[in-house]
Amino acid sequence: MAVEIQKVKSFIARYKNEKKALISILQDIQAEYNYLPQETLRAVAECLNIPLIDIIGVATFYRTFSLKPRGKHLITVCSGTACHVRGGLKILNEFEKKLNIKAGETTKDRQFTLETVACLGCCAIGPVVVADNNYHAQTSIRAVDSILKKYRKRKK
Amino acid sequence: MRIADESGLKELKNSVLQERDSLRPCITICGGTGCHGYACEKVIAAVENEIERQNLKDKVSMRVTGCHGFCERGPIVVIYPEKVFYQRVAVDDVPEIISQTIINSKIIERLLYTDPNTGVKPVHEDDVPFYNRQKRIIFGNNGKIEPTNISDYIALDGYGALCKALFHMTPDQIIEEVNKSKLRGRGGAGFSTSKKWAITRASKKGMKFIICNCDEGDPGAYMDRSLMEGNPHLVLEGMIIGAYAIGAHEGYIYIRNEYPLAVRNVGIAIKQAEELGLLGKNILNSGFNFTITVHKAAGAFVCGEETALISSIEGKLDGPRPRPPFPAQKGLWGKPTNINNVETLANVPLIIERGADWYSKIGTEKSKGTKIFSLVGKVNNTGLVEVPMGMTLREVVFDIGGGIPKGKNFKAVQTGGPSGGCIPESLIDLPVDFERLTEVGSMMGSGGMIVMDENTCMVDVAKYFLGFLDDESCGKCVPCREGIEKMREILTNICKGEGEEGDIELLEEIALTVKETSLCGLGQTASNPVLTTIKYFRDEYEEHIRNKRCPAGVCLDLISYSIDAEKCNGCGACVRPCPTQAITGEKKKLHSLDQEKCIKCGACFETCKFDSIIIK
Numbered sequence: 047m048a049v050e051i052q053k054v055k056s057f058i059a060r061y062k063n064e065k066k067a068l069i070s071i072l073q074d075i076q077a078e079y080n081y082l083p084q085e086t087l088r089a090v091a092e093c094l095n096i097p098l099i100d101i102i103g104v105a106t107f108y109r110t111f112s113l114k115p116r117g118k119h120l121i122t123v124c125s126g127t128a129c130h131v132r133g134g135l136k137i138l139n140e141f142e143k144k145l146n147i148k149a150g151e152t153t154k155d156r157q158f159t160l161e162t163v164a165c166l167g168c169c170a171i172g173p174v175v176v177a178d179n180n181y182h183a184q185t186s187i188r189a190v191d192s193i194l195k196k197y198r199k200r201k202k
Numbered sequence: 203m204r205i206a207d208e209s210g211l212k213e214l215k216n217s218v219l220q221e222r223d224s225l226r227p228c229i230t231i232c233g234g235t236g237c238h239g240y241a242c243e244k245v246i247a248a249v250e251n252e253i254e255r256q257n258l259k260d261k262v263s264m265r266v267t268g269c270h271g272f273c274e275r276g277p278i279v280v281i282y283p284e285k286v287f288y289q290r291v292a293v294d295d296v297p298e299i300i301s302q303t304i305i306n307s308k309i310i311e312r313l314l315y316t317d318p319n320t321g322v323k324p325v326h327e328d329d330v331p332f333y334n335r336q337k338r339i340i341f342g343n344n345g346k347i348e349p350t351n352i353s354d355y356i357a358l359d360g361y362g363a364l365c366k367a368l369f370h371m372t373p374d375q376i377i378e379e380v381n382k383s384k385l386r387g388r389g390g391a392g393f394s395t396s397k398k399w400a401i402t403r404a405s406k407k408g409m410k411f412i413i414c415n416c417d418e419g420d421p422g423a424y425m426d427r428s429l430m431e432g433n434p435h436l437v438l439e440g441m442i443i444g445a446y447a448i449g450a451h452e453g454y455i456y457i458r459n460e461y462p463l464a465v466r467n468v469g470i471a472i473k474q475a476e477e478l479g480l481l482g483k484n485i486l487n488s489g490f491n492f493t494i495t496v497h498k499a500a501g502a503f504v505c506g507e508e509t510a511l512i513s514s515i516e517g518k519l520d521g522p523r524p525r526p527p528f529p530a531q532k533g534l535w536g537k538p539t540n541i542n543n544v545e546t547l548a549n550v551p552l553i554i555e556r557g558a559d560w561y562s563k564i565g566t567e568k569s570k571g572t573k574i575f576s577l578v579g580k581v582n583n584t585g586l587v588e589v590p591m592g593m594t595l596r597e598v599v600f601d602i603g604g605g606i607p608k609g610k611n612f613k614a615v616q617t618g619g620p621s622g623g624c625i626p627e628s629l630i631d632l633p634v635d636f637e638r639l640t641e642v643g644s645m646m647g648s649g650g651m652i653v654m655d656e657n658t659c660m661v662d663v664a665k666y667f668l669g670f671l672d673d674e675s676c677g678k679c680v681p682c683r684e685g686i687e688k689m690r691e692i693l694t695n696i697c698k699g700e701g702e703e704g705d706i707e708l709l710e711e712i713a714l715t716v717k718e719t720s721l722c723g724l725g726q727t728a729s730n731p732v733l734t735t736i737k738y739f740r741d742e743y744e745e746h747i748r749n750k751r752c753p754a755g756v757c758l759d760l761i762s763y764s765i766d767a768e769k770c771n772g773c774g775a776c777v778r779p780c781p782t783q784a785i786t787g788e789k790k791k792l793h794s795l796d797q798e799k800c801i802k803c804g805a806c807f808e809t810c811k812f813d814s815i816i817i818k
Contacts (some may be wrong), residue, residue, distance in 0.1 A: 053422050065517055066515075066517040067517060068517040069498075069500050069514065069517055070497075070498065072496060072500070073500065100519070103520050104517075107498035107502060107519055107676075108499075108501045108502050109500070109501030109502065110459050110500040110501040111500065112245070125421075125670075126421035126422055126654055127421045127422035127578075127579070127616065127619070127650065127652045127667075128421070128422045128576075128578035128579050128650075129250035130421075130582075130666050131427070131579045131580060131652060131654055131658050131663070131665075132579065132580070133804065136803060136804050139803065140781075140803065143781065163460060163501075164234075164419065164421050164501075164503060164670060164673075164674070165419070165420070165421035165424070165460070166459065166460055167235065167238045167275060167418065167421060167423075167424035167427040167428075167458075167461060168235045168239055168424065168650075169271075169421075169422050169423070169424055169576055169578040169579075169584070169650075170236055170274045170576070170577075170584035170585045170586070171236050171239045171240070171273055171274060171276070171577050171584075173576065174239060174334050179462070181235065181238050181239035182239065183236075183239030183240050183276075184239075186808055187779065187804065187805045187808060188405060188779055188805065188808070188809070197814075
């Protein structure tokens with residue numbers, strides 16, 4: 047998706063160009079582009095009159111933000127304690143193997159991005175995997191393939 | 203339509219009740235995040251369609267409720283007025299539920315919950331062992347109301363406590379009532395709520411703020427999400443009462459980005475409350491103004507710490523700062539600010555409505571009321587449980603939780619998240635309250651209770667928490683930043699079989715230094731997982747270091763998989779899931795496992811129904 051600086055400026059205008067809204071503005075940009083394109087951050091720095099380095103600081107401090115473009119489908123494996131003791135790490139390893147990427151990376155064909163999250167707050171149904179906002183409960187190593195198949199076919 | 207005053211609220215409640223026939227069947231379906239994991243949205247659509255198709259709109263109502271707590275058995279359907287409890291409901295079950303249970307009052311046996319220990323199948327929700335030993339004074343209404351419908355909340359006397367507070371009590375009386383109730387913060391530290399309120403009230407510097415902390419970062423705990431998602435008005439009501447008591451006119455709800463449904467539901471709730479005049483300018487014409495803004499967090503564990511949370515709302519990246527000054531004196535934008543956890547605020551309306559005398563009868567001497575725990579991990583009945591303070595771990599894990607699955611042995615229960623510790627079997631009769639948990643080296647934290655069995659490696663658990671904390675440490679102070687990383691390194695080596703004599707002592711030394719010299723709660727408590735696992739499971743550490751063995755069969759570098767020649771019947775089920783074709787064998791004959799090819803993924807172990815895969 048091409049970045050339209052005018053659009054980014056309209057996001058910033060929603061918050062009346064207030065510095066305190068930085069995190070919310072970055073969230074809006076990420077919702078639009080799925081990551082934080084470099085030129086948008088420069089625009090934010092200019093409009094809010096905040097040094098770019100501070101914006102990069104915020105963007106890299108919080109887990110939500112990504113400075114790299116993400117894949118069409120986002121697979122999030124929960125690595126919360128409850129999921130961990132039920133074998134969540136094995137599920138993650140299986141995704142890494144099947145997609146041939148590490149957590150935090152995107153496949154070359156830009157189909158999948160694999161991420162982990164500290165806890166999704168549905169610990170009772172772990173190990174949990176979220177694929178494009180759909181929750182998968184009590185997943186197993188065997189479920190990995192079928193989850194991937196489902197999304198490979200699906201056009202977003 | 204604004205409600206004019208106290209009697210206006212009563213009139214609204216009565217008119218809602220009059221419109222409703224309490225005897226009319228109502229199908230409630232849990233719409234919490236847990237049940238969404240089991241695709242409850244499909245069941246919801248199926249019920250809607252079926253009611254339409256059978257033309258029953260005038261005879262049956264339906265309601266999509268908040269989380270019931272028994273997430274593991276979702277999707278959960280409860281049919282009122284009898285409270286028939288169905289679990290694991292699928293789309294195909296829906297026509298039968300309507301034609302049998304609704305129309306013919308017949309129970310569908312296969313949808314009932316079966317007690318794994320007794321085989322009994324209770325029909326009604328209140329008879330399910332998971333529920334009947336709980337005391338659900340805070341959480342109980344979740345299953346009765348549709349979170350996006352304020353009328354449901356008002357029908358259950360919602361906002362009655364607010365009326366009482368605004369029209370019949372002074373702010374000081376409210377604080378005194380909360381003081382008498384001995385309510386303590388449910389977010390972790392257990393600080394007295396009334397004291398916090400009183401300090402903020404006493405700071406007479408004009409503008410003040412109240413913040414509701416829903417940055418539930420402890421992995422393994424999710425009661426705040428379920429409350430915010432399932433009964434948002436309860437939290438709002440508590441927050442408005444708190445604001446009135448301390449004299450704040452602006453409030454923020456700081457909520458995790460990972461909780462999209464909670465963000466949505468509380469947003470809707472705020473709008474509805476504003477429309478009715480329960481929030482905003484001149485609430486119920488009392489002259490009191492209060493507005494709430496939702497602030498979506500961006501994913502940083504340290505922001506659950508109050509000073510870091512405040513700087514995050516300000517859009518800054520300052521991280522935690524030394525206290526004093528406390529937020530109650532100098533908080534958001536430099537103004538006095540009171541921060542309470544979601545569950546704490548949810549207790550407030552109840553205390554105001556039913557009184558401190560009633561409330562303080564529940565619980566132990568210093569820990570009053572109930573606490574919601576997320577009982578998860580290796581336990582049969584997993585989910586959210588609300589119990590009076592002082593209930594023993596045994597009652598929670600075995601009576602409510604139904605014990606350990608697959609007949610395995612209980613090993614430990616981890617409480618308090620990454621700041622907490624692991625409590626061994628020898629302390630299973632410990633009454634759970636703030637003091638007792640701290641005494642044994644753990645803490646209440648936000649209420650995570652992760653049950654571990656014989657197949658959980660305690661060194662791995664310590665390594666897991668340190669990995670989490672290493673990622674989440676903001677890096678501001680040296681002991682936390684460097685100490686956690688070093689401890690993580692040592693633990694990783696031990697798990698790899700590269701541990702050395704003296705490692706345990708070194709871990710203890712670093713742990714104590716980090717504990718004593720870190721700036722904020724994250725670092726001060728980061729050593730607890732290490733210290734408690736060493737204290738109670740030292741032998742497991744020693745086994746890893748001296749004999750290069752992982753007794754629980756978890757640490758990959760120390761284990762190997764093999765096939766039990768006596769148990770394997772050659773069914774072949776394990777062959778296909780093996781990603782490296784390490785298992786071979788003819789049908790109905792003993793299979794063999796090639797150690798060279800095996801990557802120890804555990805796929806065969808998961809598949810085998812005859813326990814013939816051995817982990818050593």
